[in-house]
Amino acid sequence: MERLVRKLKKSGYVESWPPVERAAFILRKFAEWFPFENVDVLTGNETDVTPEFLMDKMVEKQRGGLCYEINPLLLLVLQELGFDAELGAATIKKDGQWALDRTHALVLLYMEGQHYIADGGFGNRLALSPLPLDGEAVISPAGTFRLRTRQTEKGTIAMECLNDQEEWAVQYAFDWNPTPWGKLSVMKHTIHSHPHSPFNKQLLIAQTFPDGTQSINEERQHRRWGDGREETIIFQDTASFLEAVRHDCSPALASEIEKYKTQS
Incomplete structure (x- = not known):
């Protein structure tokens, strides 16, 4: 983690910032x-999710991943920097x-007496900031998000987003219970093999940028800007x-896609 922490500090991370501001920067x-x-789902990489695997794939090779890879790496970095995560x-x-049960990994945070979540692995629907439980909504180029205590079939806390009708829609639900690291490989196996998995059917690359998604x-290829403009290239x-992949992805990711x- 030290290498990633050094990279964050070189990018402008300041340890004296308030915790929420530091977490948002990360x-x-x-x-x-x-x-x-x-x-990796489509090519059948079944390697267990370990810190060593994440460092090799995402830091050394400059790849991305799914929620059970991005958010555990985020967790390790936050813990390395002293966060209660x-x-x-x-x-x-x-x-x-409801999709497959408990297959979305996220980070539970406790900062300055308040519960938050941090999520860097939700496709191109990222708040880009920690969400406070029952606190103010957060606006990003991907939308408006909030975290609420709310009874659902899948837990007592819901992450919600404003939809096109300006209504709050549940994106996922959970209980505030820590999940053992070993469950990540179970998530991975389920996403790889389950017939109802949304990620073992076709390739997907998604990102949230400062100006859009x-x-x-x-x-x-679909782009949407913060001002509402959209563009789809068939x-x-x-x-x-x-060609689009080589232009927009790291060399390692483009190579894996090729x-x-x-093979397909």
């Missing part, structure tokens, strides 16, 4: 450095339906898809 840098990507597990709700699959063939396309 979340913004994680969004910049570690895209949400599922290439633990691993949590939530169940995602999409289009009114982006997602790429094998058919199109790939005419594999070559145009790979290998996947060669």
